[in-house]
Structure formats: structure tokens, C-alpha cells
Amino acid sequence: MTKRILIAGESWTVHSIHQKGFDSFTTTEYAEGVRWLRAALEDGGWDVTYQPAHIAARDFPFTPEELAAYDCVILSDIGANTLLLHPDTFSRSKMLPNRLAAIRDYVAKGGGFIMVGGYLTFQGIDAKGQYAGSPAEEALPVRLMRADDRVEAPQGVVPKISKDHPIVAGLDSEWPALLGYNRLTAKPGADVIAMAGDDPLLVAGRFGQGRAVAFASDCGPHWAPPPFVDWSGYGPLWTQMADWAGGRIG
Template sequence: MVRVLYVGDTQVETLIAAKGIDTFTHTYYRDSAKVLRDALGPRPGVELTHLPASDIRTRFPNTKEALDEYDVIILSDVGYQNFKLPHGNRDRLVPMGPNMVTPFRQWVLDGGGLIMAGGWLTFSGINGKGMWGGSPIEEVLPVTIERGVDDVIDHPDGATIEITDAEHPILEGLSIPQDRIILGYNQLHPRPESETIATSRQDPFLVVGDAGKGRSIAYATDPVYHLCGNLHEWEDYGLLWERMVKWAAREI
């Protein structure tokens, strides 16, 4: 059984509506993560736990023992600041609290599996707000990341995905239909020792590699709305993610 911690893909939105001279606000919670939970959660040999973005700073595992409860961690559409800044420093605590980043990086090097999926706040992100470039976590990814640069490439006309290594265990026997299109992705820069096994418009889409005793995957688009387009409606979408987590866990 591959134990997976899926982090992110939730948000709280506050909107201001104006009707003539009258305005009002309303706030709601958006759980986009349901898309990947429904696709990956029921897959055989996978035990999936989801951590909403709002709970990262208080509930993300920050010790080796806590991290070892999982085999693979998926980060999707969550910025680096959620991990580097401990929760609750209004009292000017010194030190601020547990360091979540160093144990996380070491967990990967010691054999953990890491998947970073694209979005507005992963990799460099929209307006550079993801801030993963230059972080200790970048060191264990199969790609390098821009710093302070908006790396989101939009394709509102739709882009297809091309498999470049059909024999890789993640993609063996899979065929991505040309009517499954994405609407954008983050620009990735594969490391020389990594392998790009799928592209979109000749840009890296799926990049895999080793990190010490662990493995990591860079998946360029968001696994849920909106950049993923209609890819999540592909009948083998859940199988693709099952293979990704099992490869990251060295199960295949």
C-alpha cells in the first residue's frame, strides 16, 4: 500500500458584488482537490490523505517520524511561504517554531517520493508568487525553477500532450487522446540527469528523476481546475496518477 499525502488545491474566496450603488461581500470555500481525490483515492494499492492548503502551517508533518507515515507527498498549487514560515509568530517568538523544510527535504533524500504539480502557486507561479525556486525543496526536484518570474504559460486555445517515452513504467501502454487538452502549465527546466517522458508544445510536461534514495516528479500542469482543461475527464487519468505515486514510491 502506497501512503500518499496530497497537499493543496483548496482556497477561500471573498468576493465584492456591486449592484448599482449597493455592495455586499460573500465568502466561500472552494475544494478543487475533489477532482484528484476522486481520481486517485479509489485506485488499488493507494491510501490517500488530503491536507487543505489552509492547514499546511499547522498540520504538515514537520519531523522525520511524522513524514515517515507517508511514502509520497504531492504538492499542488501551494506556495513555499506556507512551509517556510511557522504558524503564529504574533508574539514575536524566538525561535519561531519547527523548521518544516529541512526535514521534508531530508525525507526525500532518505527515500521519500515527491510530486510537485503545476498551478499558480507551485514552481515559480503567477507573478513569481510560488517562490519554490532557490528553496531546499527545489534541490530534490528533477527540474530547476525560475526565481521571481511568472512561469505560467497559458494556452486558452488548448494544448495536447505528447508521450516521449512510451516505455517508461508511468506511461507504458497509455495513450493520451488528442481531444484531452490542457489550458496551460508551468515552464520547467529539466536537470541534465532527469528524464522528460512527456511534453506539451515541445515544452517539458512530465519530468522524473532520482533524489538521493528518493524519487521526484515534476508535473507541469494543475491536476485540477483550470489549467488541466479536460484532461481529468480522460478515462485513464486515475491510472496515470496511480502509476505516478507508485513510481515515486519505487513500487514500479
């Protein structure tokens, strides 16, 4: 049976001003950071649908029934406002379903959900991720701060497995270093599978009939530097994470 997964986020646009004395000009660059995660999941047998943030703003599913076309949904570095403020709501004041509530209800009915850390997931930089107190947080196995939750670790922080779990089966107990993560608190009953320093890095739990995973760091640069994304355990980690959340293992 085909394993289907939806990834939303992991894209950005940079608009630069180049000042050269009296004169200036601008350039714009669009980039995506999904390639490592996408390749890992496809190699693990997943059929991946990818929505960059600007596409997800309009096309991310509205209802649990639409989300049920997927075994698992991943949000990575995409703020809550992108899913709450559909262009028709923001520009035309049109009433539409709350897509964060749709994610919660999808998980409750048996779906799989993974939130990946970054500057615009969980709370993120300047707390602009804005998932704290949202329906999506209800489904997650972690509680979020109502503040900027980043822990920047330019010196590197080495993740360590703290609990046996199908998500980390066959992986080394120590992983390549990460350069930062979001500080999270595990909910009672959740499994803290890996730690970054004194903080939970990988947490899994059940919500209703479904399963959810919080991975507090990045799936690609900059928090996940080349040694991490090139690590032999990278593919198995993400594949097993999706397999567990989607109810295929464990």
C-alpha cells in the same frame, strides 16, 4: 501493504464585493479542487490524507521522520510561504523547523515527492509560488525560473509522451489538451516523460535514496479542463505517478 499518500494544497477562498449602485455587500466562498486527484489515487489503492492549504499551514509535518509515515507526498497549488510561515512563526516569532528542508531530507532518505503545477506551485503567478532556490527544488528533477513561469494556452496544448516510462505505461501517446502549465527545465539525468509543446510537462528523477516527479500542469480545472480530468487515462496516470515516486513500480 497499505500505500499512504499526503496531499497538501488544492483549496482556496474567494471573497467577493457585490456593488449595487450606492450599496454593496460581501460574500465568501471556500472551494477545493482535489476531488479528481483524490478519487484517482483512492481507486488506485492509495490511502489518501488530504490537508487543504489552511490546514497544511499548521499541520503539515515538520520533520523527515514525520513525513516517513507516507510513501509519497504531493504538493499542488500551495505556495512555499504556507509551509515556511507557520502561524506560530509568523504571528509569535517562534523558531520552528524548515518544512521545505524536511521534504528534501525525506526524499533523500527514500521518500516519494510529486509537485503538481498551478498558480502557486513551482514559481506560479507573479512568482508567488517561491519554490525557486528552496530546499524543495533540490529534491525536484527540474530547475525553476526566478520569475512568473506560467505558459497560458487558452487555445489548448496537447501533451505528448516523449519517453517510455512506468509512469505512462499503457497510456495513449497523445492526451487531451491542457490550458496551461509552468515552464520548467529538466535537470541533467532526469527523465522527460511527456512534453507540452517544446517544454517538459512530466519529469521524473531520483534524489538520494528517493524519487521525485514534477507535473507542470494542473490536476484539475482550470488548466486541466473536463476532457482531461474525465479522460480514461487520468486515473492510471496519477496512480502510476504515485506508485513510481513511492517506489512501488519501476
